[in-house]
Amino acid sequence: MTPSDVKATLSFSDGSPQMDLPIYKGTVGPDVIDIRKLYAQTGKFTYDPGFLSTASCNSTITYIDGDKGELLYRGYPIEQLAVNCDYLETCYLLLYGELPNPAQKADFENRVMHHTMVNEQMQFFLRGFRRDAHPMAVMTGLVGAMSAFYHDSTDINNPEHREIAAIRLIAKMPTLVAMAYKYTIGQPYIYPKNDLSYAGNFMRMMFATPCEEYKPNDVLVRAMDRIFTLHADHEQNASTSTVRLCGSSGTNPFAAIAAGVACLWGPAHGGANEACLNMLGDIQKQGGVAKIGEFIKQVKDKNSGVKLMGFGHRVYKNYDPRAKLMRETCYEVLGELGLQDDPLFELAMKLEKIALEDEYFVARKLYPNVDFYSGIVQRAIGIPVPLFTAIFALARTVGWIAQLNEMIGDPEYKIGRPRQLFVGASSRNVKPIGER
Numbered sequence: 001m002t003p004s005d006v007k008a009t010l011s012f013s014d015g016s017p018q019m020d021l022p023i024y025k026g027t028v029g030p031d032v033i034d035i036r037k038l039y040a041q042t043g044k045f046t047y048d049p050g051f052l053s054t055a056s057c058n059s060t061i062t063y064i065d066g067d068k069g070e071l072l073y074r075g076y077p078i079e080q081l082a083v084n085c086d087y088l089e090t091c092y093l094l095l096y097g098e099l100p101n102p103a104q105k106a107d108f109e110n111r112v113m114h115h116t117m118v119n120e121q122m123q124f125f126l127r128g129f130r131r132d133a134h135p136m137a138v139m140t141g142l143v144g145a146m147s148a149f150y151h152d153s154t155d156i157n158n159p160e161h162r163e164i165a166a167i168r169l170i171a172k173m174p175t176l177v178a179m180a181y182k183y184t185i186g187q188p189y190i191y192p193k194n195d196l197s198y199a200g201n202f203m204r205m206m207f208a209t210p211c212e213e214y215k216p217n218d219v220l221v222r223a224m225d226r227i228f229t230l231h232a233d234h235e236q237n238a239s240t241s242t243v244r245l246c247g248s249s250g251t252n253p254f255a256a257i258a259a260g261v262a263c264l265w266g267p268a269h270g271g272a273n274e275a276c277l278n279m280l281g282d283i284q285k286q287g288g289v290a291k292i293g294e295f296i297k298q299v300k301d302k303n304s305g306v307k308l309m310g311f312g313h314r315v316y317k318n319y320d321p322r323a324k325l326m327r328e329t330c331y332e333v334l335g336e337l338g339l340q341d342d343p344l345f346e347l348a349m350k351l352e353k354i355a356l357e358d359e360y361f362v363a364r365k366l367y368p369n370v371d372f373y374s375g376i377v378q379r380a381i382g383i384p385v386p387l388f389t390a391i392f393a394l395a396r397t398v399g400w401i402a403q404l405n406e407m408i409g410d411p412e413y414k415i416g417r418p419r420q421l422f423v424g425a426s427s428r429n430v431k432p433i434g435e436r
Helices: 038-042 076-085 087-096 102-113 120-127 134-151 160-184 197-209 220-231 236-246 255-262 270-285 288-300 321-337 345-355 359-363 370-379 385-409
Strands: 003-011 019-026 062-065 070-073
Touching: 019 038, 019 087, 019 359, 070 076, 070 087, 070 160, 070 270, 070 321, 076 220, 087 102, 087 197, 087 385, 102 160, 102 197, 120 134, 120 160, 120 197, 134 160, 134 255, 134 385, 160 255, 160 385, 197 220, 220 321, 220 385, 236 255, 236 288, 236 385, 255 385, 270 288, 270 345, 270 370, 270 385, 288 345, 321 370, 345 359, 370 385
Parallel strands: none
Antiparallel strands: 003 019, 062 070
């Protein structure tokens, strides 16, 4: 990083010496003020709950402009990647910085698809969970346990180990998600098949049974691949920051990714599409389309406590660029499966129409986001709602790994240590128990 010629000057009204702070310019996006020496020179910290105004790192991987509705992976717009590339090409891009040529793509696909099996003992590990456990509870355990099965690639300071761990995680996550699903419904696990595509193999492991040959539907496979691509990375969000913070201690990659899975579980993060489908289900139980006007009135009433899930985004102040792509896929899948008249999907499309036309939502830019459409697509494909977040974790794994590897390779990297504004009791003495 090269500091700008312009500097920020911090002055204090109490007469303390002022301080010059370097300013850095990124390729695009806001400038950042370097406050690393602030405490050493002034004895003061900054206060920024939620880190809304703090850049925790420098990165070359993903860039988001929320005002413009722009998402770039390594400089490539998500709209172009989702249309012209498949998920494994996107994985290669995020990991290595450039899109693969034909030979590189073939080699990468071969390496990933020949690491899709997991140790047989994973089956016995799974049996320790209740059949009705939430898939994310199971996935947190399974991903963390991978360090016990693949301890030959847990040294994050060894580039070769990081490379092997990255391939293993990308390859085995679909197998683990499918195993978690099969376990909850009591069906036998389906082993991966290396001659299928990444998304096609996942669909087969999810929905095939030993009773008959499974034939992947190209439209559904393409939809699943697009879901993976659109969720591959999203800059320094809660789960990515968790992976970086966890990895900064020097822990193994599997533990760091398991921390990301646990963070993603929250309904404010990866659980948003699950919350959206649950909302649609609740409206359906109350009367469906006939009651949608009443539901919208409650949403507009700040005192009702009713929230519109799947609309708007904390980062995007314009239309979520992923939502437009997922909307196209949504209509394609519903058409392929003949589900346009399904009551729940009819309700979802009615709600979409209102949100796109009603002045209340338009003025507040509460457009349908990627979670709204991806949840509808996954339900149409046959994926149960509790599994949505696990599939999100599957897709996001490559982004987490890329971010983790970037952090480890950064010469400025050190263990994370956030500060605090302490407002508790000052030092005091312990009284004997009889005097308390």
